[in-house]
Amino acid sequence: MLVPQQAVDEQARLTILASLGILDSPRIEEIDRITRMAARQFQAKAVVVSLIDAERQWFLSQTGLNINQSPRDTSFCGHTILGSDPLIVRDARLDLRFHDNPLVAGDPHIVFYAGCALYSKEGVALGSFCLLDDQVRGWSDEDQQTLLDMTALVQSYILHLENRQYTATVEDNLAKSEALFEQTFAHAAVGFSLVALDWRWLRINPQVCNMLGYAEYQLRACLLHDVTHADDVYAENILIPRLLSGEINSFSVEKLLQRANGCTLWVTLTASLVRNAAGEAHHYIVVISDITERKHIEQALYSLQGDLERRVAARTIELQVAMDQLHQEIAQRLTRERELTESKNRLRAITDNIPALICHVDASEQYTFVNHFHANWYGVEEEKVRGQQVRDVMGYATYQVIQPFIRQVLQGQTVSYEIELPEDSGHGTGGVLHTTLIPCDDVRNGYYGLSTDITEIKKLQAQLEFEANHDSLTGLPNRRAFQQSLIYAARQQEKADKDIALLFLDIDNFKAYNDTYGHEFGDLVLKFFGHTLRDNLRSQDIVARLAGDEFTVLLSHLGNTETDVSRICIDLIGAFGSIEKVAGIPVALSASIGVAVGRARQPLMPETLMAGADAAMYRAKQGGKGRYYLG
CATH class of the missing domain: 3.30.450.20 (PAS domain)
Incomplete structure (x- = not known):
């Protein structure tokens, strides 16, 4: 069952029905005659004049039914008022809107329905004039015209009720207006x-x-x-x-x-x-x-005005002398204030255009001044920073770090420090600041802060350090970084209780890849080799590319040295052999691995360990490549 929707002018219809006062009213003989005549004309089981209320449909007139109202949710007429054309349902049992409607499935077993909307003079649909039958019926254009004509008769009566109601309202308003005019006329204060x-x-x-x-x-x-x-x-x-x-x-x-x-x-x-x-x-x-009293007051005021004018003239001369002196003082003060304002504006223009964070903080650690760059860096408007505590602007975590420096500057010392603010700190965009705090001449007036953003410098330093210690092609540590790691490991070995091992790896037949497919493909092979090497080692092992197709690995914390080294070398050779293609080109990737061991609690020379691993690698190549040799 499809429940009828509310019309867009729902409230207007309810207002009009309430004003007409015809809901729950006695039967109207003029409309009953029309419903009886329609029942005879169409030989219909029932004819109804239905008015659609908020939750029900009430029957202003009906013949063939013994009820005066029914729920709106199950009504056919609730659908009729939503359209401008008559609603004709030839067989409600086959209609998706009504087939399971209680009025179809049960008493009065509606099968046929024909209804036309009834409108107010404003064009608001109030209800409908409809025919009901429990049999399927034919419906001709002549039948539809007859239904429209009878609907017009019912509607003319409703329009008559509206006009009568409107006339009564106008007459009542006119009577009230006349009574109000008479009362106003008789009792007006003028x-x-x-x-x-x-x-x-x-x-x-x-x-x-x-x-x-x-x-x-x-x-x-x-x-x-x-x-x-x-x-x-x-x-x-x-x-x-x-x-x-x-x-x-x-x-x-x-x-x-x-x-x-x-x-x-x-x-x-x-x-x-x-x-x-x-x-x-x-x-x-x-x-x-x-206005007699007002006129008497005006005359009294006129008599006083002459005396007042004379007294004002004498007082004006006295005031003029005082005003001349005051004007001179004001002019001098304005000149001094203008010069001070110009000086402040120049200072402000300078500070706002310096790419540095400049501020003044009083002895109670409240901001009294910040420049434009300072406000932008922290992402807080200048007006909102002034008067705030340093800990509120900087954040508790950052304030804990810089508090010792603030204590020193408030004791009269100039201090400098660097601090890094993360992007998720909630203050500014994050970055590294180099800050100098300078005490005022009188420390009771607080201190000045000058900060420069050195984030890019720090990033550049980090990048240079990374590039100096890493291979640009594979991202692995380079020879310089590896040698530093090896030197450190050699120094620790005399005290260590575990052996270390140095693996020297050389890619077999690497020149053939370069000669056949070019250097770009050769670089891809090196990248694959380096990533495979890194992925198949422990997190504490150090991997590096020395040059060309030469790689080294420093193994530490070995328990059973020969067994652990053999297992690692075999796993690496297997991992290289599992690579069948690089960039879609078939490869047979293998490496020759030479191993040199540094024993625990024994002196170790890095050069000796490197030479031993290099010699072992050549022994592995001589043995057929794709294998390892433990020297």
Whole structure:
């Protein structure tokens, strides 16, 4: 069973249904007539007007069924509202959407379904008008048009309900607006009135009467101009034509009005024009605010202003003298500050462009200054470094290493050190720094730090050392490195309790590979030979390439010397013989091995051991190659 999805306007439908108030309402005879007529017209088992709620479908009208609602998940109409065309299911038992639906498998045993969506006036699908039958039925274009026509009848009633609901809402809002206007008009804190185009009073709120001291009937018998002071009768005449022409929407003027008791009243009069539906001027809305108290305060302020101006003039002369002196001091200070700023900027420009890490740390080990290179190297913004402790920026492990140097510089000593920061330390990109710490003239002010990144120099030194001691082709130690290892082993042998052995290896028929396939192939053979040699020896054994196709091996910590040496030589000869191809070219790789032994607790000369192994190698070659000889 396929559960119908929610429509994109799901919330809009639920809102409209709630506003109409037709869910769970009594039966509507006008719609019942349509469902009965449809049942007779189509000879259908049931006809339903279904409204889709959040979790159910509720039947506004139905004939042929004895229920008023059913779950939405099993409803056919839930699918109908998702499309714009009628949903026709000729045999639900064969439809993948409905074949295992409880309404198909059980009562009312729906086989045929035809439904059309019912829409609100906004176009939101509210439900459907549908036919149900327990038999397979034919369906013609005429049947579909009849279903659409009957759906239109039901929908027209729903639209009528919407219009009636909308009208009721508008009337209610209008009544509330009128009531609110009357309350506002009657209780407004300012004078509020409607005035005709000839400035006759039309409506007056109580506040106008209270301000002027007239009863409402007295004001209605006169014009607004009649209660205006003689000096202000024409104050607004220049603005009225602009208001009538539409040039302005309203105007405000300050006027002097005449109260009923003969006293005057200062007001702000604001007028705006109201036009009728034809756009013709109809009347004015006039708002009157009492500003008499404000005017009295203004007059009092004007009287004080003259005295204040005189006092200000005298005080200004005194202040001018003081200001002249102050300006001179400020100018001098600005000059000194500008010179100091320029000096700081020059120093900053110099430090930021020096390829070195420069910083100042106070006596409490807080950074007060770092240059741009320092911040970039540690990957921390300059503003975030200042004020931080050295241990927080450098990291605990690094700080433990440099803490003794910091202690010395804070005691007044200049110190230098090198430190390596790994890439995974969480500080900068890693590398090696050479740092000099210089104490300030007063050690209470801390110290300066100058660091240079010597990572590349260290790498170059390491590379040079490696190249000086290793064969560039095979990566094995070269003659120089091997001789140093042999000299060291010879010195230790007088105290050692184990024998050592020196193997001298020469590749058999190596010249033939060079002559036949070229020197590049010969280099590949040398690489294969060197890797095979290294892979088939113990981790403590030292392997080296002396020159050309000559290799040596220094075996140490031998238990049963002759047995161990023989086993190692046999394993190596077997390993070389197992190499059948190099770079796809068939080879028969073998070597002649000469062995010389250095006995434990006996003096040993490196030259003698080398000569013995070399002589033994030649004895092996004379014996047929591909074999070893223990001298």
